[in-house]
Amino acid sequence: MLDEMVFRSDDVPAADRFDYWAELLARTHAPMGLRSDHAADFRASQGVLDLGAVTVWSGTFQPLVFLRTPKLIRQSDPEVYHLSLVVRGGGVGVWRHRETEYKPHDLFINSSSLPNDVHSTGDPVQTVALEVPKALLPLPRDMAGRIVGAPMSARDGMGALLAGFLTQLTEDTAAYQPSDGPRLGTVLTDLVAALFAHILEAGDRLPPETHRRALTLRIQAFIREHLRDPHLTPGSIAAAHHISTSYLHRLFQDEDTTVAAWIRRLRLEAARRDLADPALRTVPIHAIAARWGFARATDFSRTHRAAYGTTPKDHRHQALHSHG
Structure with missing residues (x-):
């Protein structure tokens, strides 16, 4: 069975739950400002899988506003891409360059290095997410902007491939040995690379350097395979x-x-x-x-x-x- 760290709000006194949740996210993701109308008795659960360089988790929580400010980024930046499959609920992601609405069966793509506000809606919100170090998927800053917040459905195509793998992995961790973790992380990295290449190649009018980067990502995924x-x-x-x-x-x-x-x-x-x-x-x-x-x-x-x-x-x- 894969090693999994599990948090449940019911394990913490009601008055401490929201602060504990914020601390947990800071440890497993990055420091964030959080706001919620349910802070007085916050309900949430989260399971975190360590797959070598890649981290995967499934979470259920009450509506939140996540704030990643320039000050927090200067304080701590793990330099990762974050992808979430929206299972229940929805929300809106706001960046300087884009605003995108999310609903069930959408993929949410973010970066720990870009300021953003994410407003989640629904009670509860349920997601399955992963984080991949940018060093494994190097993109120039301007191309990262094309990826982050890009609308992406998980119902078909590359989005469905990634979503299906994530869902199966988190639904049955007992089917894998701890030594499978790094291998599963490599598979997820390849799927994310292919997804990024797909997004970058989606526009025929993109500049040549963007197509070069997308081609390089596809070739690197091919080599790993x-x-x-x-x-x-x-x-x-x-x-x-x-x-x-x-x-x-x-x-x-x-x-x-x-x-x-x-x-x-x-x-x-x-x-x-x-x-x-x-x-x-x-x-x-x-x-x-x-x-x-x-x-x-x-x-x-x-x-x-x-x-x-x-x-x-x-x-x-x-x-x-x-x-x-």
Whole structure:
């Protein structure tokens, strides 16, 4: 079962519930100003799943106004994108560049770095949400503005894919092992990347740099999906996206890396996760290396030592020892 932190307002005296809820949101999300007509006896519940770099939670709460001000952003900014599936209730999100109304089966997209007011309506409000570090989905500030607050339905297309995965995950956490967490986080990151690419590509009149960013996000999601493929090469990636290999390399120059280095880093991270997984302790290191595209164990060991300063064997021993 995945590790889940659960909060229920009934576990706290009525007079303390609203303040406790505000503290909880500050810890699991970011500091916010909160207002509610129900503050005297606030009712809420929340379950938080830690999926490595990604956080997922389901929440039910009475109507609120969430305020993320420039002062609060300067105080603390976790640098994340926040996406919520509206299950019950609704509301309005207000940013400097946009105002968007939300209803059930809509996706709400926000950024911890942009000032905003979010007014929730309905009693209760029910959402399923996730947060992804911006470092995993790098977008220039002007493009982030195109994403944040963009109207997005969860009834079909990319929105439905993400919403369906989120809903299934939070409805039955018992179906997964704690070691599945980082893998599930990777899947969610890919789905969010694909959703962002879809939004950015929706307008034919968008500037070329926006299309380049959307294409890069799609390519990165494709690479994550095919990491285990030993035939994953710049040539095969370029062909799958109908671009030249030289153009693919230019796209990754904007990422301050090369295609090969990006693939190697992701493969190393995946192999390290498997080496640290107690459920895979009996799988030989060379088999894990081969699973993630390292055909020769000596190449894997050398690359691992160069990246992390330790051998795969030592990393596995350390990780499994800390588990035990």
